[in-house]
Structure formats: C-alpha cells, structure tokens
Amino acid sequence: MSRSSSNSCPHCGASIPARASDRLCPACLLEGALEDSPEEDLPEEDLAESEELPREFGGYRLLSVLGSGGMGVVYEAEQIATARRVALKVLGHELDSPDTRQRFLREGRLAAGVNHPNSLYVYGTEEVDGRPVITMEIAARGTLQDKLATRGPLPVPEAVDAMLDVIHGLEAVFATGVLHRDIKPSNCFVSSDGSVKIGDFGLSVSTLVKDDSYLTGTGVIMGTPAFASPEQLRGRDVDVRSDIYSVGATLFALLTGKPPLEGRHPVEVVAAVLEETPGSLTELRVDVPANLAQVVARCLAKRPDQRYPDYAALRSALLPFGSTRPAPAPMGHRVFAGFLDIAICGLLPAVSVHAFFGIDIDDDRLFTERSATQVVAWIGLSTWFVVYFTVFEGIPSWSNATVHCLGKVCVTGSTISRPRSPLPPGMVLCRPVSGPTTSGSLRMGAPCYSTNRGPRSLELRRSSRSRASWVNSDSCTRSRRGSIRSRFRFTPVRLCRALRSAPSSDSRSSSGVCVRSWINPRGSIDRSVRPPSLPCRV
Amino acid sequence: MTDPLAPGPKGFHTTHWSLVAAAKTEADHARAREALEELCRLYWYPLYAFVRDRGHPSHEAQDLTQAFFVRVFETYGLATADPARGRFRSYLLGAMKHFLANESRRARTRKRGGGEPVLELDALDPEKRYALEPAHSEDPDAGFDREWALESTARAMEALRAESEANGKSETFEGLKGSLTGVELARGETAETLGMTEGALKVAVHRLRQRYRELLRAEIAKTVADPSDVDDELRYLVTALRGVGS
Numbered sequence: 050m051s052r053s054s055s056n057s058c059p060h061c062g063a064s065i066p067a068r069a070s071d072r073l074c075p076a077c078l079l080e081g082a083l084e085d086s087p088e089e090d091l092p093e094e095d096l097a098e099s100e101e102l103p104r105e106f107g108g109y110r111l112l113s114v115l116g117s118g119g120m121g122v123v124y125e126a127e128q129i130a131t132a133r134r135v136a137l138k139v140l141g142h143e144l145d146s147p148d149t150r151q152r153f154l155r156e157g158r159l160a161a162g163v164n165h166p167n168s169l170y171v172y173g174t175e176e177v178d179g180r181p182v183i184t185m186e187i188a189a190r191g192t193l194q195d196k197l198a199t200r201g202p203l204p205v206p207e208a209v210d211a212m213l214d215v216i217h218g219l220e221a222v223f224a225t226g227v228l229h230r231d232i233k234p235s236n237c238f239v240s241s242d243g244s245v246k247i248g249d250f251g252l253s254v255s256t257l258v259k260d261d262s263y264l265t266g267t268g269v270i271m272g273t274p275a276f277a278s279p280e281q282l283r284g285r286d287v288d289v290r291s292d293i294y295s296v297g298a299t300l301f302a303l304l305t306g307k308p309p310l311e312g313r314h315p316v317e318v319v320a321a322v323l324e325e326t327p328g329s330l331t332e333l334r335v336d337v338p339a340n341l342a343q344v345v346a347r348c349l350a351k352r353p354d355q356r357y358p359d360y361a362a363l364r365s366a367l368l369p370f371g372s373t374r375p376a377p378a379p380m381g382h383r384v385f386a387g388f389l390d391i392a393i394c395g396l397l398p399a400v401s402v403h404a405f406f407g408i409d410i411d412d413d414r415l416f417t418e419r420s421a422t423q424v425v426a427w428i429g430l431s432t433w434f435v436v437y438f439t440v441f442e443g444i445p446s447w448s449n450a451t452v453h454c455l456g457k458v459c460v461t462g463s464t465i466s467r468p469r470s471p472l473p474p475g476m477v478l479c480r481p482v483s484g485p486t487t488s489g490s491l492r493m494g495a496p497c498y499s500t501n502r503g504p505r506s507l508e509l510r511r512s513s514r515s516r517a518s519w520v521n522s523d524s525c526t527r528s529r530r531g532s533i534r535s536r537f538r539f540t541p542v543r544l545c546r547a548l549r550s551a552p553s554s555d556s557r558s559s560s561g562v563c564v565r566s567w568i569n570p571r572g573s574i575d576r577s578v579r580p581p582s583l584p585c586r587v
Numbered sequence: 588m589t590d591p592l593a594p595g596p597k598g599f600h601t602t603h604w605s606l607v608a609a610a611k612t613e614a615d616h617a618r619a620r621e622a623l624e625e626l627c628r629l630y631w632y633p634l635y636a637f638v639r640d641r642g643h644p645s646h647e648a649q650d651l652t653q654a655f656f657v658r659v660f661e662t663y664g665l666a667t668a669d670p671a672r673g674r675f676r677s678y679l680l681g682a683m684k685h686f687l688a689n690e691s692r693r694a695r696t697r698k699r700g701g702g703e704p705v706l707e708l709d710a711l712d713p714e715k716r717y718a719l720e721p722a723h724s725e726d727p728d729a730g731f732d733r734e735w736a737l738e739s740t741a742r743a744m745e746a747l748r749a750e751s752e753a754n755g756k757s758e759t760f761e762g763l764k765g766s767l768t769g770v771e772l773a774r775g776e777t778a779e780t781l782g783m784t785e786g787a788l789k790v791a792v793h794r795l796r797q798r799y800r801e802l803l804r805a806e807i808a809k810t811v812a813d814p815s816d817v818d819d820e821l822r823y824l825v826t827a828l829r830g831v832g833s
Binding site: 085 | 740741803
C-alpha cells in the first residue's frame with residue numbers, strides 16, 4: 050500500500066518521494082552538491098550580460114555590454130577623464146593565462162598598427178584591475194550580424210557596399226603586414242554614418258612573423274569554421290586569399306542570412322568547408338545577379354589559386370553590384386584633366402609627327418591619303434593613343450603606378466568585369482567610328498572625346514584648336530547630375546552615396562587629385578575627377 | 588544588496604557537531620548544548636519517522652521522541668558523543684536505539700509529564716508528514732537515513748528560498764528551482780516568463796545551482812565532525828535514497 054503518490058525525476062528517472070522538498074529529486078540535489086559534480090561552464094559573455102551596469106572599472110565607466118569576442122567581453126564604456134565613449138574589450142577571467150594574455154595583447158598591438166577609416170581604430174592596450182584591456186573606437190550601430198539578426202538578408206547593393214568597405218579596411222590591414230583570419234559578419238562593425246569597419250583582430254597574425262600560428266598551443270583551432278578557409282582549418286600556411294575566402298563567405302551570409310556551409314556541430318561544419326561545395330546563390334535568392342554569384346563562388350573556391358589573387362581584383366569584380374558610383378569632380382579639376390590629356394595625347398604626338406614626317410597632325414591628308422609616310426604616321430598616332438589610354442585608364446595597377454610618376458594625377462578602378470569589353474582596354478578608346486563620319490578611320494580617343502556622331506565629329510576634326518576646345522568643353526559640360534552626353538552614352542555620372550572615407554594611400558596622388566574612370570555597360574569609359582578634399586572610393 | 592543567487596562565502600571550519608564533540612570546558616558545554624539543540628530541532632522528524640517505522644503508534648512515537656530529546660538535552664548528549672564515531676546522524680540514531688531499548692513506557696510517560704517539552708510536536712503535526720511517506724517494509728535504519736537526506740535537502744531549499752525572498756527574487760527562485768536537480772529548462776520560454784534574456788537566464792540558473800550547492804554542503808557540514816567529511820556524507824545519503832527510492 051502506498052500512503053501517497055510519487056512521480057519520477059526527469060533527470061535520473063528515480064521516483065521522487067512525496068515529502069521531497071518542492072517535489073525535486075533529493076538524490077539529484079545531493080549529487081549536485083558533491084565536490085566532483087560536473088559544473089556547467091558559464092560563458093563569459095553571459096556573466097557579463099548579467100552584470101549590474103553601469104559600474105566603474107579603473108578609469109572607465111562601463112555602460113553596457115556590446116558583445117563578446119573570442120577572448121573577452123566588449124563593453125561600451127566612458128573614459129572618465131575625457132568623457133570619451135570607447136569600446137573596451139576585457140580579457141575573460143576564465144581565459145586569463147599567460148598564453149591567452151599574450152595573444153590578447155598581440156591583438157591590440159596588431160590592430161593599433163592599422164589606421165584606416167574602414168578599420169576599427171584601436172587606441173591602445175592597458176591593464177585595469179589586473180586584467181588586460183584593449184581600448185578601441187566604438188561602432189555605434191552594432192555589427193553586420195546584428196543587421197542580419199534584425200533585418201534578415203540584406204539587399205544586394207547594401208550587402209556589396211558593406212563588403213566593399215570591409216575590403217578597403219582589409220586592404221589597409223594587409224598593407225601593414227597583417228592577415229585578419231576571422232572575417233565574419235559579427236566582426237564587421239557599422240559606424241554611425243553607415244560605413245562598415247573591420248574589427249576584432251583576435252586571431253590576426255603578422256605575415257612578417259613566422260611563428261604566428263592559427264593554432265593554439267594545444268592544437269585547438271580557434272575562430273569560426275563556417276567563415277574560415279579550408280587551408281586555414283587545415284592549419285596550413287595562409288595568405289591574403291584565405292581572407293578573401295572569408296570575405297566571400299561573409300557576403301554569402303549577408304545575402305542569404307546563413308553561412309555558405311553549415312553543420313549541426315563544429316566538426317560537421319569543418320568537414321563541410323573542407324569537402325562540400327556551397328549552394329548556388331542564385332538558387333537561394335532569385336534577385337542575386339548571376340555574375341555576382343560567380344564572384345562569390347570564386348571567393349569560396351577550395352583552392353586558393355582559384356580565388357581572386359588580391360583585394361583589388363575582388364573589389365573590381367564587386368563594384369558593379371554596389372549602389373555607388375564616383376561622383377564627378379568639380380569643374381576645375383575636370384578642365385585640368387582635359388588639358389592634361391590634350392597635352393599628353395595631342396600636343397606631344399603633333400610635335401613628333403611634325404618633326405619626323407613634316408605633316409601637321411591637323412592636316413586632313415593624314416586621314417585621307419594613303420602614302421607610306423602618312424600610313425606610318427597614322428599607325429604611330431593610333432598606337433600612341435592605345436598605349437596612353439591603356440596605361441592610364443585601362444589597367445588599374447599600371448595606371449596607379451604610372452600616373453604617380455606623371456602629372457601627379459591618378460586614374461583608378463576601371464571596372465571592366467561587367468560587361469567585359471570585347472576590345473582591349475586601350476582599344477576601347479580608339480574604336481572605329483561607325484556611320485558616315487569616316488571610311489574606316491580611327492578617331493583619337495573616340496569614346497572620351499567624341500559624341501560618336503558622324504557630322505559633329507567631322508566638324509570637330511577641322512582643327513586641333515577646335516578639337517581641344519571641344520575636349521575641354523566636353524570635360525566642363527559634365528555636371529554633377531550627368532550631362533546630356535553622358536546620359537546619351539549610358540555613362541550616367543552619379544553622386545557617391547556618402548562621402549565618408551578618406552582615400553587609401555594608393556588611391557590618391559601626391560597632388561591630391563584623383564581621376565577616376567570606369568567602363569559603362571556598353572564598354573565606353575566615363576571619367577570624373579575628384580578634388581583632394583573628397584574621398585576616393587572605387 | 589546581496590544577490591541570493593550569487594556565490595556566497597566558501598568554506599567553514601567549525602561544524603555544529605564538531606562543537607558538540609569537542610566540548611571540554613563549561614563554556615564549551617554551553618555552546619555545545621546550543622548547537623546540539625539546534626541540530627535536534629532541525630532533525631527531529633527523521634527520528635520520529637524512525638520510531639514510527641519501528642511500529643509505535645503515533646501518540647507513542649511522539650512521546651518517545653519527546654522523551655529522547657529531553658534525555659539528550661539533560662545529559663547534553665555529550666557523554667556518548669565521540670568524534671571518532673563519525674556523524675551526528677549516526678550518533679543520533681545510535682542514541683535513539685539505545686534509548687528505545689532501555690526506557691520503559693512508564694518512565695517515558697513520567698518524563699514527559701514531569702518535564703517541559705522541548706519540541707512542540709503537536710504543532711509540528713508529525714503524523715501529517717508521516718502520512719505523506721510511502722508505506723514500505725524497509726529497514727527502519729534505512730528509512731531514518733532517507734528521512735535524514737530529505738530533511739537536509741529541504742533545509743537547504745528553505746534557506747535558499749528565504750534568501751531569495753529577502754532580496755525580492757522570489758519569482759526568479761520559483762521559476763528556476765526546477766533546474767537545481769540538473770534538469771535543463773526550456774530557456775526561451777522561461778526567459779520570456781521571467782522577463783530576462785537567455786544569457787541572463789543561464790547566469791541566474793548557474794548562480795542558483797551554485798548557491799544551493801553551498802547551502803546544502805553547509806547543512807550537511809553541520810552534522811559531521813570535519814568539513815572534509817561532507818562529500819562522504821553526501822554520497823552516503825545519495826546511496827540511502829537510491830536504495831529505496833527507485
């Protein structure tokens with residue numbers, strides 16, 4: 050007979066005595082009190098989340114918990130002495146060992162060496178109450194992961210814009226000899242003006258120090274496998290292409306709301322990254338352009354040599370899918386750029402042709418007669434134009450390098466990835482003019498300096514003076530909102546979305562004048578000039 | 588304000604039982620009597636249940652328990668207290684067995700009538716509690732151990748509840764006490780009910796478990812001669828519960 054009923058413990062299955070306190074299994078309660086009972090590990094961020102804030106911490110007042118990184122908790126804090134708002138990353142108590150302390154401080158050291166608008170600025174490292182902390186710039190609008198959590202997958206242009214910002218930051222990071230190695234949405238911070246900055250250098254390594262390793266002393270892989278490259282997960286040597294993989298994975302996540310490869314637990318994720326191919330972006334989301342899907346797929350290639358070789362190439366590939374275009378520069382700079390082209394492209398060959406062949410470059414016989422001298426002169430001129438525009442506008446890396454030496458004007462970022470012109474970059478500028486203008490002749494710098502209209506071209510060809518005037522008027526007539534010419538040629542000139550970032554070192558000439566160009570969908574080149582006070586953004 | 592769910596001070600060096608066992612001087616005896624009385628008041632019910640399990644009817648069991656405590660307090664219970672013999676639980680059970688074997692019914696009645704009752708057993712309604720227990724044919728000694736274990740866990744639970752109430756966290760305690768046995772709560776639902784984030788919930792559960800653990804160990808420690816014996820006593824009680832409970 051039973052004097053009372055009893056039920057079972059959901060933990061151990063034993064029946065619970067009726068008189069048990071609060072109907073809880075007394076045996077489990079007692080076992081939980083044993084010295085050797087397994088205690089649940091409590092994540093540092095959870096402890097931090099439950100802390101009573103605000104509270105003072107050394108010279109800071111901790112205001113709220115912003116999040117947690119691999120090694121500690123990040124607080125929004127106020128520096129009491131200066132009232133400056135900062136983000137304070139504090140090494141977790143449970144992680145405080147000589148090894149982790151060293152890595153934590155290294156993070157601060159590496160990050161402090163980077164000074165770029167798209168990289169979270171690190172003010173320095175110090176020790177507060179015996180705990181190492183990193184003081185850094187605060188990102189007012191959280192991370193891209195927060196954006197994903199609140200809004201879901203981002204619109205294509207917004208996602209691409211964010212990654213272009215991140216690429217800018219990473220380029221600067223890499224320029225200081227640092228690989229980030231932990232690029233993911235939660236490490237991309239959104240500032241108050243909407244720009245995105247790369248941060249959290251907890252796993253970064255110097256490319257200059259050989260013993261910097263991705264592995265900890267115990268061989269445990271750190272980081273987020275879903276966004277890490279296969280070679281990184283294998284513990285092999287990594288280079289910039291590993292970070293490019295992570296950029297692709299991050300962009301994939303921004304567009305779909307999930308990493309390219311997933312698993313139920315980390316081991317499955319690692320296996321998937323090593324072996325499986327991510328699903329197609331176009332299948333997961335219909336409004337993703339096929340070309341953009343190809344760009345992301347190339348970033349996510351298993352073999353590093355199948356990915357983009359550097360950030361410049363990746364940026365060029367992504368640029369057409371962003372929301373911004375370079376805005377036209379003020380008129381003075383455009384006029385200056387026009388005269389510079391005339392001087393180099395027009396006067397120099399005119400003098401040369403006149404000196405060697407005794408022919409005036411403006412002489413119509415150069416284009417109509419077929420004597421050997423004129424053919425040679427004609428070929429020479431054409432070649433010169435091809436070389437000139439190829440060097441200065443067709444190949445970004447050449448133009449950057451060359452223009453720094455010449456005229457202190459740089460031309461950057463020809464976007465030739467969409468659509469790809471059937472002609473070499475330089476030839477684009479010298480395509481045969483169609484229609485009644487000429488019988489198979491080439492016109493100088495046709496796309497830049499002509500309307501591609503026969504009657505007008507003929508008229509403009511009458512004299513070098515008139516051509517120079519037209520070139521300059523063409524430069525000058527470009528308005529910030531787009532000239533009739535630019536609209537006609539499908540090269541609308543738009544204002545940048547926001548002028549928010551300072552130019553990186555390679556995108557501004559020493560004179561501070563930036564000349565930009567890109568190829569429109571029909572293959573012609575549009576260009577604009579930006580004054581030194583305005584940031585360059587390609 | 589002290590957070591009842593936050594970890595409290597760890598470690599203690601003197602147990603109630605060690606005070607009793609180590610009393611040598613008059614001053615020691617005064618403190619030892621106090622400690623003994625407290626222990627007896629805390630653990631009267633296992634003794635009562637033990638007497639009932641020995642077949643004594645309710646009113647007789649109350650008389651016997653009452654008389655036993657009078658005897659213990661009158662003699663300070665110190666004569667037979669020997670630290671080498673271990674736990675207060677063992678001592679009490681041994682003393683009760685000895686008492687039952689030697690006391691006649693008349694003597695017990697005389698004692699009860701002639702002296703002031705040390706426990707208001709009627710007010711404590713022991714029979715009501717005893718009625719809750721399942722009928723079993725187990726050894727009364729095992730029943731005593733089981734009741735002892737239940738009493739210990741209940742004491743610690745009441746202490747935690749009181750702390751929570753004192754700090755205005757009764758709702759949190761009631762919502763999370765189910766996790767003290769190691770059961771994982773439905774975090775999302777519980778967090779929503781208690782109006783906290785899942786992260787904060789994890790911390791609250793962790794701290795509640797930690798605090799209960801400390802209180803239970805402190806409770807057990809009162810009854811052993813040396814704090815290092817706490818784990819052995821816990822294991823013994825778990826075995827006692829598992830042996831009859833499942």
